[in-house]
Each structure stands twice: as structure tokens, then as C-alpha cells.
Amino acid sequence: MTKLTFRWVESKGLHPQVSFAPVRIIGHNLDVLVTPGEEIEVPKDAYIVAEIPGFQRYEKEIVAEGPSATLWLEVDDLIPLDEFDDRHEPEECSARPTKVAVSVKPWTAGRQSNPHTAPHIWLTTNQEDYGFTVNSKGGAAIPLAVEVASRLTPHRLLAVPRIAGEGRCQITWYRPWASALRPRVQPDDPAGQLLMEYLTAGRFLEATAAARIIEFSRGELHILDWSAASYTQILIGYSHALGRDHARLSAWCRRTAAASLFGADGLVLTAESAWQENCSQAAYDHMLKAAKLAPPTVTLGVEMQLRLATLLLARLPSKEGKGVMESEKSKLVHIQSSCLHLLARADADTATVSLPQTGITTPDLSDAPAWRRVAAWARFVVTRWGYDHILRPMRAQEIYHPLNLKKGMRQMSTTSTNNEPDEAVTIKPLAGPALWVALFAIAAWVGFSIYLLTQAGSTQEISWTRIIWVFASVEAIAFAAAGALFGTAVQRGHVMQAEQRAESAENTARQHQEEATAGRALAASMQADDIAAGAGENRLKSMGTGGQVSEDVRRRHAQLARSLFGDLVKP
Structure with a gap:
């Protein structure tokens, strides 16, 4: 039995996706998918089968000596399939x-x-x-x-x-x-x-x-x-x-x-x-x-x-x-x-x-x-x-x-x-005929008010009651027109303030989301390094004197990441 690791190598760089392609190793009582860089024990009569999209089936016998070996597979040896498989001219x-x-x-x-x-x-x-x-x-x-x-x-x-x-x-x-x-x-x-x-x-x-x-x-x-x-x-x-x-x-x-x-x-x-x-x-x-x-x-x-x-x-x-x-x-x-x-x-x-x-x-x-x-x-x-x-x-x-x-x-x-989302709230000021109707209603109310002031000393109760009834109707219309005329500016200001608050809240949420994403990525990296170091392949670069990373620090960081986020990486 030989501990084998395989990797793809390409000189022209025309098919970079092949470097991630797994292969199937077949031998005596062995049929397993292996990815580049993974180590597996293989018998002497084993061979590799690669079925990669866009290429013909590729087979190669494994020739390895010693307790461990690395097999380099040439991407240039793969035969590409025709793009349309000869189905069209x-x-x-x-x-x-x-x-x-x-x-x-x-x-x-x-x-x-x-x-x-x-x-x-x-x-x-x-x-x-x-x-x-x-x-x-x-x-x-x-x-x-x-x-x-x-x-x-x-x-x-x-x-x-x-x-x-x-x-x-x-x-x-x-x-x-x-x-x-x-x-x-x-x-x-x-x-x-x-x-x-x-x-x-x-x-x-x-x-x-x-x-x-x-x-x-x-x-x-x-x-x-x-x-x-x-x-x-x-x-x-x-x-x-x-x-x-x-x-x-x-x-x-x-x-x-x-x-x-x-x-x-x-x-x-x-x-x-x-x-x-x-x-x-x-x-x-x-x-x-x-x-x-x-x-x-x-x-x-x-x-x-x-x-x-x-x-x-x-x-x-x-x-x-x-x-x-x-x-x-x-x-x-x-x-x-x-x-x-x-x-x-x-x-x-x-x-x-x-x-x-x-x-x-x-x-x-x-x-x-x-x-x-x-x-x-x-x-x-x-x-x-x-x-x-x-x-x-x-x-x-x-x-x-x-x-x-x-x-x-x-x-x-x-x-x-x-x-479905609510329609966009658009606050538009009055313009055109609507503006002139609102101005006329307010002017009528002002004129009616001046007239009532001139008739304040009248002793004809029936006539005064009728005038007050008509004035109430004109007053309601005038107040509605004034609200439409002057309220749009106030309402527009409230809407703009609400939109600014919403945008600020979303920017803050997006910033927190990015920070959380970075935190999960850092935790995943720590756990991956812990797994790799446990398997004998320490991926951390040297950070201190002597070229070694402290074992207890690495384990403490990995345990902290697991306690905060759970298992983010599986070996």
C-alpha cells in the first residue's frame, strides 16, 4: 500500500477549472473519489479514472514506489470534446x-x-x-x-x-x-x-x-x-x-x-x-x-x-x-x-x-x-x-x-x-387647475370672513343663522384646500426624514452584516487551520521566532471559534 496524493498540472493554462476536478481511484476493494491534495492509501494495481465535463474519459495506471508518493496528472493529456458534439455543422x-x-x-x-x-x-x-x-x-x-x-x-x-x-x-x-x-x-x-x-x-x-x-x-x-x-x-x-x-x-x-x-x-x-x-x-x-x-x-x-x-x-x-x-x-x-x-x-x-x-x-x-x-x-x-x-x-x-x-x-x-411592496409614496405640490381651485376656495373663505365681520351687529337672527350655515361649508372646503396647499411641504419633509432614517438604518445593518461575514470567515479559517494542523499539514505561516505556532494558542482560537459559531468547517 502506498499513500498517494495527486495534483493536476497544466503548462498552457487554457483549462483552469480542471485543477479542481476530482478523480476516481479504482483498485482491489477500492473505488473512491479523491480531490487534488487529498491523501489516500492505494494498492499496487490501482488506476485513475477522470470524467471531467468537456473532456473525454481519461484513464491512467498508478505507478508509485515507496510509502508515499505524489502523482502529477497532465491536463494537456486530456482530449477535449467538441463543443456541440458533432450535432451541427x-x-x-x-x-x-x-x-x-x-x-x-x-x-x-x-x-x-x-x-x-x-x-x-x-x-x-x-x-x-x-x-x-x-x-x-x-x-x-x-x-x-x-x-x-x-x-x-x-x-x-x-x-x-x-x-x-x-x-x-x-x-x-x-x-x-x-x-x-x-x-x-x-x-x-x-x-x-x-x-x-x-x-x-x-x-x-x-x-x-x-x-x-x-x-x-x-x-x-x-x-x-x-x-x-x-x-x-x-x-x-x-x-x-x-x-x-x-x-x-x-x-x-x-x-x-x-x-x-x-x-x-x-x-x-x-x-x-x-x-x-x-x-x-x-x-x-x-x-x-x-x-x-x-x-x-x-x-x-x-x-x-x-x-x-x-x-x-x-x-x-x-x-x-x-x-x-x-x-x-x-x-x-x-x-x-x-x-x-x-x-x-x-x-x-x-x-x-x-x-x-x-x-x-x-x-x-x-x-x-x-x-x-x-x-x-x-x-x-x-x-x-x-x-x-x-x-x-x-x-x-x-x-x-x-x-x-x-x-x-x-x-x-x-x-x-x-x-407585494407598497407603492412608492410621492408627494407632489399642487399645480394647474387644482392650485387655482384651492386658491379660489381660500379667497372665498377670506372674503366670507370679512363679510361676517361687517354683519356682526345684525339683529336678524334667521338671516344670520343661514349665513353661518353657508360659511361652515365654505370653511370646510377652504381648510381642505389649505391643507392640500401647505401640507405637502410639511409632509414632504417628514417623508424625506423617514427615508433618511431608513437609509441610515440600512447602511448600519449592512455594515454589521459585512462585519458578521468577516467574523464567520475568520472563524472558519481558524477551524480549517486547526483541522489541517491536526492532520499533519499546518497551513498557518510562521508568526514567531523559531518558525512554529504555539499549539495551545491554535487550539484555544479554534475552540473559541466553535463556541461562538459552531462547526463551520468539517474535516
């Missing part, structure tokens, strides 16, 4: 839209999905693949809905997961089998792209194995990436959940505060973690919270929400006459129907939710009759004016998009409509 595959209409909005307009501070969104074209990048800079992390239209592709509504800080996602083009070219959302970093390919292909064991090394490498590169919101971070959570690694899923939920910061995706993953730990009530509570928010941005999250609703519904005892139980069943049935309705329209082969916005059903417009292509071009010319921007991927463009939080994709809500 090369000239058809290279066709990409040269003009794209784009709109960006919040994923939904739910109250709990719309913070006060909108993120700053930039759209940047990618000349290499004719796609574009959605960049988020500052502001709150919220899910986005990107509408994409062109004359060659069906108009699509794409869900973009929450990205915080300087996060970004790419919109690229792909062609499913026997279907039209269409856009999809993918992470900007190679590690996230590898996880996306594993998950969309249904290879969950490989995904959770790759997620183990990806989350450690992200934490070592930048400590805040341990817990910051990003597309890759969400894919790591789904990899742990679908790979049934409940220990790492539970640690991931605590480390990232998924239930609070990741919207419906985080709540569904937290519910899945509770379900795997046999906490049905906690899973049910998280499911109800997720149903009040926008639907999950990841298609696997919608499927997971449907599966959990079905399992929870089956676990409820069947007793008649229980009002509370019937109410719980109705809520779960409503979640089921909402998920089924969304999945029936969404693409099945994309990681994030992708919905068609037009009735184009032809497999490929390039093979369609001329009249259909002309009709598609005319439809694009008409509909493009309803979009915010026109991108030309062949040119280098960077467009700033001001995000309006009040105009979200309301039709995407999977729950009842009672969680």
Missing part, C-alpha cells in the same frame, strides 16, 4: 447574435427581496464568446432578472443569483440538442463553472467532492470568500446538499448565514440541511419562509423545494378534523403547485431558472423558412424598444444600468400576492 455552431436587447430588474418585487440601497449594475460585452457580463459593485446583494432578446434566439428571462461586493456573472450562449441557440448564466470563475457542469449533468458525487477543495482554496485565496454571497458559493451549497454530505452542508449554512443572506436559495438549502438531520419542523418553518420570497434562482433549488414539500406532506400524520394540520397541508400543496408551474416553463438543462418570453418553438431559426426568420426579425425590431439597452457583443461596451427596485418581475412570484 461548424459554421452553424459559430453563429451568435450580433445585436442583443437587454433589461435588468430585481428577480421579484417582494417586500423582503427589495432593500433600500440598490446595487450598481454594469453590463460589459465579451467579444470572445459574444456574451456579456453582469457586474455588481456596492449596494445590497439581491437576485436579478435579466431579459435577453435577439432576432435569432427565443426571448429569455434569466435568473441571476445574489452576488455581493465586486461579484459578477457571465451570460453566454449555448445550443441544447435539437433546439435553438439560447443564453444561460454561468459563474465568472472557473471553479464555479466546473460545479455548474457537474450539477447540470446530474453528477452530484463529483460535485460535492470538487466543492470540498473549492471552498478551501477560496478561503485561502481571500478570507471573505469563505462566507460572501456569490454564484459559486450557492453552487457549493447545492453540491453538498445533493451529494448528501449533511455535515458539510450544515457547516456551510452556518458559515454563510444562508437562511438570512441568500434568499429563497439559502432557505431551501437550510431546510434540506434540517431534513437530512431529521428535523422536520425546522425544515417546514424554513420552507414557509422561502415560500414568501422570490422563487429560488437555481433550477435545482426549485426541484429541491418541490421534493421537500412532497416529503413533508407525506410525513404529516393523516388525521381528520385537525384545522392546523389541514392548514399546513394546504401550504405545502400550494408550494408544490407553484414549483410545478415554474418547472413546467423553465429550461431543464440550465443551472439557473431560464424562462421563455416568446412563442418561438422552432428548433433552430437558421434552418427555418425565410418567412419565419423575417417574422422573428420583425418581432425583435418591435420588442427591442421595450428593453433598456442594446448590446453589440462584437464591440467593447460597458454600460451602467441604474436598478429600479420598485419594478421587479412580479409575475414570477410563487406565492400569494399579499407580499
Whole structure:
């Protein structure tokens, strides 16, 4: 037996995602997935099998001598698959839209999905693949809905997961089998792209194995990436959940505060973690919270929400006459129907939710009759004016998009409509005919008051009573006009003060959230160092004389982190 560690090495740097890919080591009574850097004992007759998305199956016999060895696998030895697997002619595959209409909005307009501070969104074209990048800079992390239209592709509504800080996602083009070219959302970093390919292909064991090394490498590169919101971070959570690694899923939920910061995706993953730990009530509570928010941005999250609703519904005892139980069943049935309705329209082969916005059903417009292509071009010319921007991927463009939080994709809500946001309160001063009517009413009241003063000594009681009755009516109208005329300024001031207080409170909350994120990342790093040191691979750099880190200090820091946050990292 030999203790073996393998790593990928590449000279050209064309496929950086392969460095995170796990391999399967097969030998006598041995069949296990191993990630780069992990140590495992292998027999002499063992061999490596690598099945990496985009490459042909790779096999290599292990030749190792001595008690321990490191095996270097050459990425250049992998044979890439054709992008479209020889299903189309090369000239058809290279066709990409040269003009794209784009709109960006919040994923939904739910109250709990719309913070006060909108993120700053930039759209940047990618000349290499004719796609574009959605960049988020500052502001709150919220899910986005990107509408994409062109004359060659069906108009699509794409869900973009929450990205915080300087996060970004790419919109690229792909062609499913026997279907039209269409856009999809993918992470900007190679590690996230590898996880996306594993998950969309249904290879969950490989995904959770790759997620183990990806989350450690992200934490070592930048400590805040341990817990910051990003597309890759969400894919790591789904990899742990679908790979049934409940220990790492539970640690991931605590480390990232998924239930609070990741919207419906985080709540569904937290519910899945509770379900795997046999906490049905906690899973049910998280499911109800997720149903009040926008639907999950990841298609696997919608499927997971449907599966959990079905399992929870089956676990409820069947007793008649229980009002509370019937109410719980109705809520779960409503979640089921909402998920089924969304999945029936969404693409099945994309990681994030992708919905068609037009009735184009032809497999490929390039093979369609001329009249259909002309009709598609005319439809694009008409509909493009309803979009915010026109991108030309062949040119280098960077467009700033001001995000309006009040105009979200309301039709995407999977729950009842009672969680729609209140309309914006706009205080406008009187103008035009309304202003002249108010001034006339006040002038009439002033004139009537002067007249009453001149008639104060009258002895005709009946006439005075009638005049007072008419004056009361005029007075009510005048006071209403005065309130409309002068009250708007006062009310506007109150509204501005309330908005300033709300913005200040949200800025404070965001600052505390960032500090909490940094604290969880630091705690996770301490625990990871403790685990690595316990395994004989101390990842801390030398901080004192002699080049050694005090053992009791390391353990005390790790115990303190566990006492504050629980287990955030699993060995």
C-alpha cells in the first residue's frame, strides 16, 4: 500500500477549472473519489479514472514506489470534446447574435427581496464568446432578472443569483440538442463553472467532492470568500446538499448565514440541511419562509423545494378534523403547485431558472423558412424598444444600468400576492387647475370672513343663522384646500426624514452584516487551520521566532471559534 496524493498540472493554462476536478481511484476493494491534495492509501494495481465535463474519459495506471508518493496528472493529456458534439455543422455552431436587447430588474418585487440601497449594475460585452457580463459593485446583494432578446434566439428571462461586493456573472450562449441557440448564466470563475457542469449533468458525487477543495482554496485565496454571497458559493451549497454530505452542508449554512443572506436559495438549502438531520419542523418553518420570497434562482433549488414539500406532506400524520394540520397541508400543496408551474416553463438543462418570453418553438431559426426568420426579425425590431439597452457583443461596451427596485418581475412570484411592496409614496405640490381651485376656495373663505365681520351687529337672527350655515361649508372646503396647499411641504419633509432614517438604518445593518461575514470567515479559517494542523499539514505561516505556532494558542482560537459559531468547517 502506498499513500498517494495527486495534483493536476497544466503548462498552457487554457483549462483552469480542471485543477479542481476530482478523480476516481479504482483498485482491489477500492473505488473512491479523491480531490487534488487529498491523501489516500492505494494498492499496487490501482488506476485513475477522470470524467471531467468537456473532456473525454481519461484513464491512467498508478505507478508509485515507496510509502508515499505524489502523482502529477497532465491536463494537456486530456482530449477535449467538441463543443456541440458533432450535432451541427461548424459554421452553424459559430453563429451568435450580433445585436442583443437587454433589461435588468430585481428577480421579484417582494417586500423582503427589495432593500433600500440598490446595487450598481454594469453590463460589459465579451467579444470572445459574444456574451456579456453582469457586474455588481456596492449596494445590497439581491437576485436579478435579466431579459435577453435577439432576432435569432427565443426571448429569455434569466435568473441571476445574489452576488455581493465586486461579484459578477457571465451570460453566454449555448445550443441544447435539437433546439435553438439560447443564453444561460454561468459563474465568472472557473471553479464555479466546473460545479455548474457537474450539477447540470446530474453528477452530484463529483460535485460535492470538487466543492470540498473549492471552498478551501477560496478561503485561502481571500478570507471573505469563505462566507460572501456569490454564484459559486450557492453552487457549493447545492453540491453538498445533493451529494448528501449533511455535515458539510450544515457547516456551510452556518458559515454563510444562508437562511438570512441568500434568499429563497439559502432557505431551501437550510431546510434540506434540517431534513437530512431529521428535523422536520425546522425544515417546514424554513420552507414557509422561502415560500414568501422570490422563487429560488437555481433550477435545482426549485426541484429541491418541490421534493421537500412532497416529503413533508407525506410525513404529516393523516388525521381528520385537525384545522392546523389541514392548514399546513394546504401550504405545502400550494408550494408544490407553484414549483410545478415554474418547472413546467423553465429550461431543464440550465443551472439557473431560464424562462421563455416568446412563442418561438422552432428548433433552430437558421434552418427555418425565410418567412419565419423575417417574422422573428420583425418581432425583435418591435420588442427591442421595450428593453433598456442594446448590446453589440462584437464591440467593447460597458454600460451602467441604474436598478429600479420598485419594478421587479412580479409575475414570477410563487406565492400569494399579499407580499407585494407598497407603492412608492410621492408627494407632489399642487399645480394647474387644482392650485387655482384651492386658491379660489381660500379667497372665498377670506372674503366670507370679512363679510361676517361687517354683519356682526345684525339683529336678524334667521338671516344670520343661514349665513353661518353657508360659511361652515365654505370653511370646510377652504381648510381642505389649505391643507392640500401647505401640507405637502410639511409632509414632504417628514417623508424625506423617514427615508433618511431608513437609509441610515440600512447602511448600519449592512455594515454589521459585512462585519458578521468577516467574523464567520475568520472563524472558519481558524477551524480549517486547526483541522489541517491536526492532520499533519499546518497551513498557518510562521508568526514567531523559531518558525512554529504555539499549539495551545491554535487550539484555544479554534475552540473559541466553535463556541461562538459552531462547526463551520468539517474535516
